[in-house]
Amino acid sequence: MKALFHLFIACMVMLPFGLMAQSPVGAWKMSIPDQNGKLTPVKVQIAEDGTYAIDFGADGTIDLKGKYTVEGGKITVQDTEGSDCTAPGVYTLKIEGDTLTMTRLSDGCTSRGGPEGVMTMQRG
Secondary structure (H helix, E strand, O other): OOOHHHHHHHHHHHHHHHHOOOOOOEEEEEEEEOOOEEEEEEHHHHHHOEEEEEEEEEOOOOOEEEEEEEEOOEEEEEEEOOOOOOHHHHHEEEEEEOOOEEEEEEEEOOOOOOOOEEEEEEEE
């Protein structure tokens, strides 16, 4: 019984660390191809308050803002400023080390996520 109690306490102590590992909060970077196939750097800042800001071209200018929620391994994103499309998009959320991968499940904004519907970002 004592061993079971210690196992329970250990799980409860480690639970926040497991949840924190799947948090997308922080600075991320990726590259996306432009119309000519040239890669454009993109910086993404995901805040704890459920908002995000995107800087296309990594020139210090925020080009797009939005809001997000995370639940059960899925992230729902919705652009609020700087986009013609404000429909929500639902993606699986996977964080491994310094890599965040979002894979489209459904999205009313067809251009978000590119043709494959996968966004892969690195911390930074």
